[in-house]
Amino acid sequence: MVYSCSVDKKSYIPFLLLFLGLFALQYFFFGPKVQETTDAPEQTVLETAKEKTEKEWILVAGESSLSRFVLENDLVQLVFLEGTGSICEINLKLKENKKDPSIVLPVAIDKNIIAQSPENDLYPLFSAKVVTGSGESATLAPQKGGYMPLLRRSLKKEGGGLMQIPDEYGAFNLMHNGTVIGGFRVASFTHDTIVFKSGKGIMKSFTLTPAGVTPYILDVEITSSEPLSETTLTSGILEAEFVSNSYMPLLQYLSKNGSGTKLRSLKLPTQKNKKTSSDDINLLWTNNSSGFFGLIQNPVKAIPSKMESEWIQGDKVPSRLTLIDTARDEYPADNFPGYMTRLSLDGLSSIRMHTLLGPLDRSLLKQLDAAFVNQGETSPHLSEARTVTGIFSFLSEPFAKFCFFLMQFFHLITRSWGFSIILLTVAVRLLLYPLNNWSAKSMAKMQEIKPKIDALQAKFKNDKQRLMMEQHMLYKSEGINPFSGCLPLIIQLPFLIGMYELIRSSFELRGVSFIIPSWIGNLAAPDVLFSWSYPIPFIGTGFHLLPILLAFFTYLQQKMSQSKQDKSTMSDEQKQMQTMMVFMPFVMLVLFYKMPSGLNIYWLSTTLLGMLQQELVQRKMRTMKKARK
Template sequence: MDKKTLLWVIAFSASLFAVNLYFDYRNQESRELWIKQHQAEINKKIELTKEEISLDKPAGTLNTSLLYEDDALQKPLFKSVSSKGSFLVFREKDARLPEKAFVKIEGKTVPLSLKNNALGEGQLGLYSRDENPLLKIGNLPDFGRYNILFVFPKNKGEDFSTTSASIIDGKLEFPLAKLKNYAASVEKLEALKKDGIPFELLDKPGIALIQVNGSYLPLGLLAAGKEHLQLFKNDPKIDTLIEKVKEKVALTDEEGEKFFVLENKTLQLVFSNRGGSVAEINLPFESESNQESVVKITEFDKEMVSDHPYNARFPAHAFFTPGEKSEGPFVEKEANQIGGYYPLIRRDLIEAGKRKSLQVPPQFYSCNFVSEFPELSTQIYKATYFDKEKIVFEASDGRRRVVKTYTLNESSAPYCFDLQIKIEGEAKGIWLTSGVPEAELISGAPAPALKYRMTKAGTPEVNKIDLPTETSTFSHVNPDWISNSNAFFGIIMDPLTEVDPGFRVSYVDGTIVPSRLVEIGEEFERFKAKDLPGYQTYLPLNSKGGTMNFRFFAGPYSTPILKAVDLAYSDPTTGYNPDYISCQAYHGWFAFISEPFAKFLFFLMNIFYNLTGSWGLSIILLTVALRVMLYPLNAWSTNSMMKMQEIGPKVQAIQQKYKNDQKKAQIEIMNLYRESGANPLSGCLPLLIQMPFLIGMFDLLKSSFQLRGASFIPGWIDNLTSPDVLFSWKTPLPLIGNEFHLLPIILGVIMFIQPRIASPLPKDPALWTEQQRQQRAMSSMMAVLFTWMFYNFPSGLNIYWISSMLLGMVQQWWMTRKKNKSDLVVVDSGSKKKTK
């Protein structure tokens, strides 16, 4: 290779890099502009109109009960309002309040202790079924939006009146029309200001109940003459409520969370009545009885079953299956299936011993609703229809009625299910969730990817989304679909009917929604929850409500699977194709290198796999094929290196002759290189030639699902996309952890030996030139560096690099031997000519 050719290759590569960098910069600018525009919108002051804050008849469970003086229920005292087992009592002037009262609950007479409760005349008191003193006050949450119901006693304690309100970011908002019954006079309503309510206008104290899952729980007290809501703080149940409100998570309902299961050959969907959502998406492993699944078991799956079986149950909790009738009753079953599935989205972590179990908050379930009302994601739905292929959930509150219909049957495309949403009522500002994919490790680190497909001027394009550090909304994009993946698996949300424009992505703290990997080596914190964050994507609903249809792909990003799904949903008459296969598009600075090389390498690997049936052997044969194709370049490089060795003594002689004139020495040495046809850069060229293929192979191992879980040498190389494990131990060591990876050690040894065989130096180091010393030191440093770099790299990448180096050594040995024979023939023929 001459200088012109080499310079052309370098210039061409640099220009491609510059073009890729330019377009990546342009895309980054566009994304930042979208984020700034959204941020400006959400920073605007929210101005509530009467229509927005006016609520219809309050939803939920709110009962009026009679209190009695004796357990025979013959002497009624007065009425109280109750919710969730708590009772609000108002003491009128001169009203007698005994130490103990009785109330009838669900047909049973229950005592209500009023002992030690100094309830003054004209005061409100909150009592529970247990003995409690009067509740103390706390602080109002300063974030989020919550539906509040205020209860006010009427005159003479005969009954209670209610009015609806909202807490928005810590500020109490009343519908003005609702205050007429509670103001001292109609004229004083004119004094009400838009930015607040003078609470002294209320002639009675009131108690605030917060809406949770269609019911109301006691929250605080609104006293006459006070300008702030005061929260109750010493009831353990209410303390728990307040803390979970601060975490934007509501308390569970009295029935508890229920789970329902639909399953086919490629998907196990576990539905929750909380949000009518999908709490688990489990993918069955490939087996002799299930050839439709392509998911292979890995070392993490085996370890979870052997060491953490309580987190390897599928489903994770007791669940219901269809009964004889689709309307119910349904059959309840215990969670006793251990192993057999891969959890696509993060699930509850059930801990044994002293460690605390963690429950995934419902807003991180898949197919749930989230909005500025946190309680929306925890709303309780009722399963109204449930058979082997379909389940229907229904729920309603004061704002909307929702029907969610999930369909999963054997004829569905692999790893796909359908969701139909019907909303009657308010649908504005509601987002549909994807769920948080489990963490998958590539070279010892997670590799999440967020992408979306959109069509501009009839041309589709797939864009990668920078991983957010909080929540980012792209309000000016109309995505065809949005993808949320962990490299090998992912969830594609595809709206099939009209929805509002835009989408949203958010960072999910690994301590709030932890990965199952934190269980692996937990005693030594091998994987820390904070180092394994997740990401969730959201699609907006149609703010007009009505019927909306969505398709979900939830499975492996495998080329054959994605092609099969695209084929199943394609329509030749209209030209429609979901194009899910494009979620495998390459992105990044080196995409112009990695994409063509990775596709070419995978094409060759597929050919060899069809011949051998082994992906490990395919990598080795791929390396052989590349060496054959690149033989001319490698041969040129090897010949140049051998010429450099031949002229080495002449170079040393020139350096010695002109040791006092370095400039002259350099000129003479360059003339010598030119005359002999040697190239001092020839030693670096083989590495430069290999780099595009190395980058391509690295991306190939990150994106080729077929290699995940593929075994080469059982017991040693069990997964080509993760490091080999010769043996392991419990206590982790610095840099190497608790596993010994042999392949990178072999790689380092070969790199250390290779230059010593290729360019042997005199046995006496005193005869080495300075340049030779530097080259020898550099080669040793490279061997150590590559060993460290490749230690946590996938075993498939190590096999490729080791095979390439060994073949290079064989090629050099063969060329050196060939050259030596040629030189011997020349010498012999020359001797014969002389004798003649």
């Protein structure tokens, strides 16, 4: 419904522009500040994992000369490098069927890699040594498909050649004064644990926890014969991920704040300022996030430390996105710089931490918090990684939580996130119905006295001050508040921002289609009705139907709200307002064209419901008018 803040609706414009301005600010400048239960109702990630698919095992006698070692379970595959004692690959298992315990669904990027660069759809990328469940040493050959990389890894070139990621950019490197500490050798290796030792008295131990107990968790322990000095622990560089059709990495850290905690975002380093750092704090965890995924390093006990970050040029650590549409250079490496965090270990001789390697799913994070508490540890507060931060967090955070609670409830009933968004729209409309109804009645009164207002405008068109005074007296005598129509817009603003934050960055919606497989294949990305090979400016290579439908119904809604009046009798302000209403659908089209389909579904639903409510109000007004006659 279109609300009126004054007789000429002039006050409507600032609030409408405020809506659009907040959208634009969040979308183009501030990135995701969380901004998701799992979409696997048949089996949660904490249930017993299914038997793994047969792999291509090549049994070898004795010790292998390979410098790569693999730990894996039904959710994660980790590839370690001897020498640095670090991780060069973190591969997340994709959900291939309903019984698969993984909660990571394939998206368009995964399908494009399979089609356009199959040589990079291998996991691990190179042969590596493993220990089978029966304790036998074996070599795991690269397997085709079934995973997505969490870390950026080396890229194979078609026809041969390798674009290698330098070892220094792996995860869990120890760096002293900016140089990687090397000399690590494997001291022990089992199917779930690997231990590295160096000649300098440093030991690294990695244990991949069972998928059915604490999923996506790697336990890490580092000990040193002497306290470490000027030494940091790296996170590696996360693979680029699209959030709201944009590359929006996020660096976070959680610290103790009195008896509570405080979440902060670390400013992203840039090409000009290649490093950023937090203050020395009582650190609980750090998070290097790509938006939907993260690598959270969580010391079991809070440590006095700080979080550092580094900007790395995209050409030096190319994303797998650069493999897509290479003929047109669709995704230039420079557009996707890498970000690596470092955790200061100064003064420590030992540290033990839980590390989350994977999806920032609300349900998963809460389950992990509870699991560690049940093991007798303090809560790591991993669920706070989904907390909204940023300039509008005071508005969006509580409403995003409330909206997610409702959406999660509807999902339990419908088993469809698409239907859940529509039902959420209905619920929000019902919650705001008393306010909207009161505003509609006020608007009806405004339309009743419109002839009197027009007469005043004609009589005092050259005396603005007198016109305002006469209008005020008329409003007072009729018992009308001319700004009553603005209140619903103000009240809906937190819901709007909360829904925007929720839908654009909810992991639950990533890769999920609407109702059934259709042209809306990913609620966290724009819908694609059909596509073509050559990009068109702004439009790209895909035709998005939902924003076009949204613009069309926005136009119809504006037409419904316009009163029939001869243009020759319109004031300049009325003509400007009419032009604004005609122009608004184009603004909505531009604003929403590359927004997630889930957000388009929400806004399209609320527009249709608004039109329905508006029609009912207008019918009631016509009935009342006939009754008075």
